[in-house]
Amino acid sequence: MTGPMDKRLPLNELVARIAPGQSIAFGGGGLQRKPMAAVKAIAASALTDIPVISFLGGPEVDLLIGLGKVGRLSFAFVGFDAYGLAPNFRHARESGAIEVVEYSEATMLAAFEAGAKRLPFIPTRFGLGTGILATRTAPMKTFACPISGETLVAVPALRPDIAIVHVNEADRAGNAIIHGDGFGDPLLVRAAAKTYLTAERVVDRLPASHHRRSTFISRMWVAGVVEAPRGGGPTVVYPDYGLDLPRVLEFQKRATDRAWLDRFVAEAA
Amino acid sequence: MSADCTLEELLIARMAKEFRGEAMGVGATILSDLAARLAKALYVPELFLTTQSRAAADCDVHAKSLLDEWTLSSSARMALEWQEMFQLVAQGRLQIWIGAVQIDRSGASNISVVGSWDKPKVQLVGARGVPDDLWGCERLCYHMRAQTTRSFVEKVDFVCGFGFGPDRDRYGPRAARPGVVVSDLGVYDFDPKTGWMRVQSLHPGVTFEQAQKRTGFELLRPDGDVPVTPAPTPEELSCIRQVIDPLGLRRLESAEGSEALTLELWHRDPNTALARTQ
Structure with missing residues (x-):
């Protein structure tokens, strides 16, 4: 008789499980x-030249770019929402220091959906006729639909080696609840080869209740769970804590200063 | 601007007029988000609000906050899953005001890069949802904060949403057409014959020559006198000031917008303290 399923692991063990060259999606x-x-923790590790995928990137992408850790970035957005541009992303792009693959929101979700279904691509109309199909690195291709004859976009599957998603609450088996906006995460965890969760709280067993407005992630998609209280700060984790706006604005102003960024990484969450 | 209302209040009231029917009403800038709320409060009660956080969708009209999730949560009927959202978009159920960085004569828009994509002069935020919204609306409307020759350009540097012209001709009428554009100077639409941007109205005190001088292409002029953008009604003004924006977040998109003001409003927001203690 074995004990109850327990996928908990410490943060350093999660990072140790990431092999050099593996792609990481946030x-x-x-x-x-x-x-x-x-x-x-990834920033403090020896991992480098990481292929990073972020549906809507923020300070997590900017931090890794600022430390020179990112090899190639796939994204539909990188920014600080209403508070402006991401400083290291901007600097790296303008100096040509980073290779990027630009998606739109719906085409990146289509790429995750294809990945989750283990299909080569998903057809869509989104993105048709726009600049994202015409960049040097664009993975999408247009084709004549065999059913209707119209021109459609084939969005190739994205299958990240590792996905890391922060949640409000998880149990030891890897079931989890997100109370705020789920974004692309329900698809991402199914597209990735391995998904790890960091959670504000890890409990023995999530209650069998209805959370009408929450996103549920099943243990079937989860390889490991790390308890990381305030592990999302200074970004907002509704309703556990709000955005630390003064800290975010300071990051935005100073993150291109390497010494400042090293101190930011060294600080506990 | 007249002493009775600010430019921001005029813009909110004008933008509110473009929402209609049982659709997702989205404003991607502060003023246009307020416009969606004003529309729902006064004109389009069936409007489906999905603001900042999709975890709090189909909510009632609330006062805008920098921490909208805490505010909207109390009346939100549902969380709008992103796949469901794009299914609604695919069926043309979206009405949106986009805050673009560049817009051109034909109504094409750009929020991704200034300069070449390979090595941008300015890297902005990326195309985000604009190439998707293009295929999911009847019309794309744009809120341009500052009209200059750098934001109203002959041709956009990167096409996030295309306007009238060869792309539209090739892909047919399924794509959204450029709708209404508002700026700090006026309101614009597109001449159906040429597909070029034309003045619909100018804000009080703005002349056609002033608007033309701050445009990087030749603006079409309406026949006869140029109409003046109508001022908000007393009912609209009281709704803006007392119901949807008592904290005054609209000032962030005015000439006095600054980091200091952002922080001041953030500290003054009752939800900030709430979010800290939780």
């Missing part, structure tokens, strides 16, 4: 529910 969106504690 959940959340902009300044909301970013897995900052995990990203700081």
Whole structure:
């Protein structure tokens, strides 16, 4: 007789399980529910030249770019929402220091959906005729639909090696609840080869209740769970804590200063 | 601007007029988000609000906050899952005001990069949802905060949403057409014959020559006198000031907008303290 399922692990063990060259996707969106504690641990590791995927990137992407950790970035957005642009992302793009693949929101979700279904691509109309199909690195292709004959976009599957998603509450088996905006995370965890959660709280067993407005993630998609209280700060994790706006504005102003960024990484969440 | 209302209040009231029917009403800037709330409060009760956080969708009209999730949560009927949202978008159920960085004569828009995509002069936020919204609305409306020759350009540097022209001709009428554009100087639409931007009205005190001088292409002029953008009604003003924006977040998109004002409003917001203690 074995004990109850327990997928808990410490943060450093999560990082140790990431092999060099593996792609990492982060959940959340902009300044909301970013897995900052995990990203700081990755920042402090020897991992480098990381292929990073972020549906709606924020300070997590900016931090890794600022430390020179990102090899190639796939994104539909990188920014600080209503508070402006991401400083290191901006600097790296304008100096040509980083390779990027630009998606729109719906095309990146289509890429995750194809990944989750283990299909080569998903057809869509989104993005048709716009600049995102015409960049040097664009993975999408147009094709004539075999059913209707119209021109459609084939969005190739994205299958991140590792997905890291911050949640409000998880249990030892890996079931989890997100109370704020779920963003692309329900699809991301199914597209990734391995998903790790960081959670404000880890409980023995999530209650069998209805959360009409919450997002549920099943243990079937989860490889490991790390307890990381305030692990999303300074981004907002509704309703556990709000955005630390003064800290975010300070990050935005100073994150291109390497010494400041090193101190930010060294600080506990 | 007249002593009775600010430019921001005029813009909110004008933008509110473009929402209609049982659709998702979205404003991607502060003023246009307030416009969606004003529309629902006064004109379109069936409007489905999905503001900042999709975890609090189909909510009632609330006072805008920098921490909207805490405010909207009390009346939100549902969380709008992103896949469901794009299914609604795919069926043309979206009405949106986008805050673009560049817009051109034909109504094409850009929020991704200034300069070349390969090595941008200015890297902005990326195309985000604009290439998707393009295929999910009847019309794309734009809120341009400052009209200058750098924001109203002959041709956008990167096409996030296309306007009238060869792309539209190739892909047919399924794509959204450029709708209404508002700026700090006026309101614009597009001449159906040429597909070029034309003046619909100018704000009180603005002349056609002033608007033309701050535009990087030739603006079409309406026949006869140029109409003046109507001032908000007393009912609209009282709704803006007392119901949807008593904290005054609209000032963040006025000439006095600054980091200091953002922090001041954030500290003054009752939800900030609430979010800290939880």
